[in-house]
Amino acid sequence: MDHSSTAASHAADAAHGAGFDLVPVVILLAAAVFAVPLFKRLGLGSVLGYLAAGLVLGPSGLRLIAEPEAVLHAAELGVVLFLFIIGLEMQPRRLWALRHQIFGLGIAQVALCGALLTGVGVLLGYSLPIAFLFGMGFVLTSTAIVMQILQERGELNSEPGQKMVSVLLLEDLAIVPLLAVVALLSPATGDQSLTARVIGFGVAIGAVLVLIFLGRRIMNPVFSALAAAKIREVMTAGALLVVLGAALLMQSAGLSMAMGAFLAGVLLSTSSFRHQLEADVEPFRGILLGLFFLAVGMSLELAVVFENAGLIAIGVIGFMLVKSVAIYALARMMKSDHQEAMERAVLMSQGGEFAFVLYTTANASGLIDGPTNAVFTATVIVSMMVTPFALIAYRRFMPARTQSLEGVEVAHDMSERVLLIGFGRFGQIASQTLLGQGHAISIIDNDVEMIEAAARFGFKIYYGDGRRLDILHAAGAPTADLVLICVDDKEATNRIAELIRDEFPLVKVMARSFDRAHALELRHIGVEYEIRELFESAISFGAEAIRILGAEEHEIREVVAGVRVRDKLRFEAQMLGDVRSGTDLLLSNAVEQAKEGGVRTPAETRPRPEPTKADTSAE
Structure with a gap:
């Protein structure tokens, strides 16, 4: 007991x-x-x-x-x-x-x-x-x-x-x-022999060489075996083993633990893991x-x-x-x-x-x-x-860091029909169709590295911050037919759009928006056209997904058209501030209107299951 x-x-x-x-x-x-x-x-x-x-x-x-x-x-x-x-x-x-x-x-x-x-x-x-x-x-x-x-x-x-x-x-x-x-x-320890010091130095060098050998020859095969086991906690344990083992090896050799971990990281930096x-x-x-x-x-x-x-x-x-x-x-x-x-x-x-x-x-x-x-x-x-x-x-x-403008031209007396503000990943693609049609474009950006990089590929870009009215004047906004705002900053986009609306009300403006809320802000500001930066790519991505899953081309077109119709109706309702009925009702109305226009709903486009034996006998 x-x-x-x-x-x-x-x-x-x-x-x-x-x-x-x-x-x-x-x-x-x-x-x-x-x-x-x-x-x-x-x-x-x-x-x-x-x-x-x-x-x-x-x-x-x-x-x-x-x-x-x-x-x-x-x-x-x-x-x-x-x-x-x-x-x-x-x-x-x-x-x-x-x-x-x-x-x-x-x-x-x-x-x-x-x-x-x-x-x-x-x-x-x-x-x-x-x-x-x-x-x-x-x-x-x-x-x-x-x-x-x-x-x-x-x-x-x-x-x-x-x-x-x-x-x-x-x-x-x-x-x-x-x-x-x-x-x-x-x-x-002042009486330590020269031989002992040389041995200590040799041990340190040897530890580094051992770690390099393990990193190049052993670690990747080990992680491949751990990955094949498909047990997450084992992979985590393996990662910690590498870090702490390298740190212990360096510490035992009289070196820094942190240096051992850093060296292990460098050796694994090219690994697929x-x-x-x-x-x-x-x-x-x-x-x-x-x-x-x-x-x-x-x-x-x-x-x-x-x-x-x-x-x-x-x-x-x-x-x-x-x-x-x-x-x-x-x-x-x-x-x-x-x-x-x-x-x-x-x-x-x-x-x-x-x-x-x-x-x-x-x-x-x-x-x-x-x-x-x-x-x-x-x-x-x-x-x-x-x-x-x-x-x-x-x-x-201290004043904010200013970029060096050495070798970069500042916007001055530009007068092309189209002004593009912001030449990042979005602006670079957007400019291609205009250039392909032979339109002359004035481009400004406030990123000096981007300007220098673009110059190596033959693009002439001028330095300028579109949020400044004097820069917009110098860039030719008053005489432009169209201004494209392609900057990767919501506040900057809004500020540029407001300046153009207030100072140059006859100029048409297109803008890149961050999301639906930002798109609504831009429409209220008065831009002629805006597009959410991920909207088209997300639709294309979804279309490709159902194509891989076996949808026919006409089905893909109908589904995508339905998505566009519902999004447009929802957006227009939000523009009018009509949120009384809630999202679900708005979506149901959009679906009904889409059906009237010949667009099938996702439930209708989904393949019907094969009838079971019980269903056949019942018929």
Whole structure:
């Protein structure tokens, strides 16, 4: 009886989760759910929301999480998974194309900032070795913060974004020699033999070669076998195994876990399973990266900050200011324009998560003591928390980025019969019929890259923003017979249409609309013709679908005609504001009118089922 009751007790405990404390998990999730949307609504960004929530939860706040270090160690996997996904976007040929930026711009920035920040450390009163350690830790920019901000803004693949990514990759690589320098400087391991160091370097190179071999020869066959099993969770487990296995391999060889994950991503970037891997890893990446920022906020010891407030304040201001100036100067030397250089300087001015690794290693080896490590770590964390505010200030006080118009002609004294505004994917196709009929078209666009790309294919496009009345005058709108508004922006389309209606009421206007609601807005503005950008392609797509399913050509034509009639009737009713009867009644009326016009309904065009034996006998 005793044994059975004990077993039952254990079973009950297991059922109720007695061995696992859910309270911290629920607290962390609740903090993220409430703080991040609030900070984003306030325009402060998700990163600052996570950091602030972590500060409130940690030992310096409400003390709801007692051991932020444990959370931080687990959450570092978020950075690892993030770099794996970045690696999936970086195909080897693309990475090779960035080699000059990685090893040119990257090394230059690390060397220049390292020298200057070491000098700041000496001015703060530290010995040269300690000042070097302090400064070089701050040189290592926060990969997590910069990548997160670039991703939120959709700028990871832009040219300025790629330059920042290149520098971050080099800084991740720099952690390896920096850890070796710590080993040389520390009293505990300063007598390490040259042979041991050479062996350590050889092990690191060997680990990289092993990972490359596995990525090229083993991973694709393994994922093919997993895909053949058609079990989703196994594919997810395989994706996590690749990421964490690569990270563990690099860590065991003395390299960065994040670098191992990034390299694994690059090796799989050309795989046919790339998108599946990204989809499987993405949810874990998002949660763990948010947890990482929460843990960083929790790790800030306000007692240490208050006790060393002067030193930390001077360190944060001095390091961030000097690092920003160095980054700006180097960017300008590398031919970046003023705004790009300023943005990079602001965004990369903070210390990063790899500084924690460097300072912790130095503390463990006896190079620095515990209080010094706490001051160094607090300086980096405060700089990470200041960065979103610095970015907000930069956006508020700096003018918006202006495009260089070098080699691009601005709209001036144009007088063709047709004016086309916007030469994107829609405008390019729309222009073909006009050109095929020999009509002369004036084309304006405000995307310099598009203008330059079109020029290589023989299209003459002028620079101009159709939302400006002076540009419309210069582009020939007053004398045009027809204006085509083909821009990919609802607000811009409405503004252009309103300007033409008010200033040039005799000019006919055709416009590209985003959806039905936007189409109604344009009709009320007064355009002669509008078309929803996906309407015709969606009808063609649906027609092809029923063709593949066996419909005859005359049936396809009838069904498509019915769709058009019903859509037209519904649209006209909405134009008149007749929504009293509701959509269902409107559709039924449309169907009846379509039938009167000889158009069969979908139910009538559907093939009738073959009669069953029972039906035949009944007849």
